[in-house]
Amino acid sequence: MSTERVTTEPSSTVESSDKPKTVRERRLGLTVRGWTIIGALLTVLFLELAPRLGLVDSFSLVPLSAMVVRALGLLIDAEFLSQDLAPSLLSILVAFIFAVVSGVLIGLLVWRFDWARKTLDPWLATYYAIPTFALYPLLVALLGIGFVPIVLLATLFAVVAMISSTVDGLDGIPRSVLRLAAVLQLDPIQRTFKVLLPAALPQISVGLRLALSYSLIMVLASEFVLSTSGLGHFISNAYNDFAITDMYAGVLLVFVLALGLNFAFAAALRPQSKRVLS
Amino acid sequence: MSLSTAAAPRTPISRSRGLLVSLGWILILPAIILIGWAILAAIVDSVVFPGPLQSLARLGEDLSEPGFRQSIVSTVTLLLAGWSLAVVVGTLVGFALGLSSFWSAVFETPLFALYSIPKVTLYPVFLLFLGIGDASRLTFAFFHGVFPIALLVMAATRSMDKNFLKLADVLVLPWYTRLRLILIPALLPSIVTAVRIAFGLTLLGLILAEMFSAQSGLGRELVSNVANVRVDHIAGQVVFIAILAVIPGFALRWGEKRITRRYGS
Numbered sequence: 001m002s003t004e005r006v007t008t009e010p011s012s013t014v015e016s017s018d019k020p021k022t023v024r025e026r027r028l029g030l031t032v033r034g035w036t037i038i039g040a041l042l043t044v045l046f047l048e049l050a051p052r053l054g055l056v057d058s059f060s061l062v063p064l065s066a067m068v069v070r071a072l073g074l075l076i077d078a079e080f081l082s083q084d085l086a087p088s089l090l091s092i093l094v095a096f097i098f099a100v101v102s103g104v105l106i107g108l109l110v111w112r113f114d115w116a117r118k119t120l121d122p123w124l125a126t127y128y129a130i131p132t133f134a135l136y137p138l139l140v141a142l143l144g145i146g147f148v149p150i151v152l153l154a155t156l157f158a159v160v161a162m163i164s165s166t167v168d169g170l171d172g173i174p175r176s177v178l179r180l181a182a183v184l185q186l187d188p189i190q191r192t193f194k195v196l197l198p199a200a201l202p203q204i205s206v207g208l209r210l211a212l213s214y215s216l217i218m219v220l221a222s223e224f225v226l227s228t229s230g231l232g233h234f235i236s237n238a239y240n241d242f243a244i245t246d247m248y249a250g251v252l253l254v255f256v257l258a259l260g261l262n263f264a265f266a267a268a269l270r271p272q273s274k275r276v277l278s
Numbered sequence: 279m280s281l282s283t284a285a286a287p288r289t290p291i292s293r294s295r296g297l298l299v300s301l302g303w304i305l306i307l308p309a310i311i312l313i314g315w316a317i318l319a320a321i322v323d324s325v326v327f328p329g330p331l332q333s334l335a336r337l338g339e340d341l342s343e344p345g346f347r348q349s350i351v352s353t354v355t356l357l358l359a360g361w362s363l364a365v366v367v368g369t370l371v372g373f374a375l376g377l378s379s380f381w382s383a384v385f386e387t388p389l390f391a392l393y394s395i396p397k398v399t400l401y402p403v404f405l406l407f408l409g410i411g412d413a414s415r416l417t418f419a420f421f422h423g424v425f426p427i428a429l430l431v432m433a434a435t436r437s438m439d440k441n442f443l444k445l446a447d448v449l450v451l452p453w454y455t456r457l458r459l460i461l462i463p464a465l466l467p468s469i470v471t472a473v474r475i476a477f478g479l480t481l482l483g484l485i486l487a488e489m490f491s492a493q494s495g496l497g498r499e500l501v502s503n504v505a506n507v508r509v510d511h512i513a514g515q516v517v518f519i520a521i522l523a524v525i526p527g528f529a530l531r532w533g534e535k536r537i538t539r540r541y542g543s
Contacts, residue, residue, distance in 0.1 A: 131481050219397065
């Protein structure tokens with residue numbers, strides 16, 4: 001039934017970014033990078049000029065320069081740093097670590113035991129159809145507003161991406177590597193840490209990046225909807241107080257944080273995954 | 279990573295038995311969670327920690343209320359509208375960009391950036407421009423789901439063999455023949471994956487938006503119970519939302535597997 005296959009990889013397409021072929025090409029005298037920069041400049045110009053020229057009313061959008069000035073001001077404001085930025089970063093970090101440790105453990109379990117795979121496999125692909133965030137009011141009602149429900153929710157959201165990518169990575173280990181581990185007669189712990197996990201690392205690192213970005217999204221969302229501290233709370237609070245400049249400054253900081261973490265992570269993992277692959 | 283489907287010849291009987299077996303495996307995890315919840319509730323034995331039966335009874339009460347039913351209708355309508363909008367726009371934009379590897383390279387970075395930022399913090403901006411109402415919720419749900427579709431369809435279009443399109447030009451094939459013979463086989467597997475991913479993201483965006491500020495909707499119902507600490511109502515509604523999401527979730531996954539098997543990926 002299945003005839004020839006087109007080579008596309010839906011799972012990795014979102015991450016792929018290197019296309020050496022197209023770099024030299026030019027359209028209207030500009031390279032890919034040139035157009036990207038033009039696009040960024042136009043966005044900046046629009047955000048700066050639209051409110052100044054009255055294209056958008058100044059209650060809805062403030063000029064970009066005002067956002068940047070306010071954001072820089074917040075970064076030297078001790079109260080903002082201790083009440084908003086620090087709790088967010090701490091929650092993200094703790095949720096990320098929980099999700100990674102438990103995700104890798106559950107992934108090993110699923111890979112090793114057939115019953116675990118049969119039980120969890122149908123849910124791994126369907127899990128993200130469920131709006132996990134609906135659990136947050138329940139967690140708040142049970143545990144009270146604070147650090148614990150936020151971290152729990154973010155861990156629950158991030159862990160499944162970690163499980164899936166760990167299982168994918170382990171499933172992709174060549175048979176010869178597994179035989180080598182058998183021949184060396186390693187004990188289970190050595191086998192796990194010296195053979196299985198390093199061999200699955202390229203896939204696991206995809207999971208790490210997803211887990212980080214998912215913990216960040218959930219921490220900010222829970223702070224945003226119902227919380228008393230954190231960057232998300234700062235933004236929703238500013239909105240409720242009609243402090244629009246503060247709100248946009250907060251959003252700007254969140255974007256810088258999210259994109260910065262994402263790209264730093266990608267950069268840090270790239271040489272490592274190459275080393276494993278070669 | 280998916281379970282291998284039985285290679286044995288598929289008679290209707292073995293197929294339906296296989297379906298029952300996989301349904302059984304699917305139900306184990308929810309069963310474990312329900313039993314664990316019941317045991318935990320029995321041990322804690324407190325008003326603020328209701329068991330599953332009590333929560334489902336409260337859900338039954340909620341379901342008989344017209345206001346709650348109105349919220350269900352409102353959320354489901356906006357979900358279907360936002361989701362289909364995201365699918366149509368994402369597929370068209372992704373396809374148009376993917377036809378040129380140059381323009382897909384230009385737009386990949388901003389699309390990926392928009393995909394990976396926590397968009398919920400932008401929801402107040404939607405409220406400022408569109409007001410508190412269905413328009414802002416719908417637009418936000420759409421915005422929450424559209425980027426992965428565009429990215430996945432763009433990548434699939436870019437990796438499609440363009441020689442087939444050139445051949446179609448030479449043969450002067452009509453558009454519907456091109457669609458049937460070239461585009462659908464090459465793009466459909468990625469499109470169904472994108473449709474499935476977008477379902478979850480659109481629903482998540484919608485629930486988030488409703489929780490933050492809305493006059494109706496399931497997210498609104500959840501939050502309004504928090505203030506009164508009606509934990510049993512919240513738990514029942516969470517179960518309801520999960521069921522509401524899981525059924526299309528499994529249907530989409532099933533459809534995706536069939537299409538991937540048929541067209542390859």
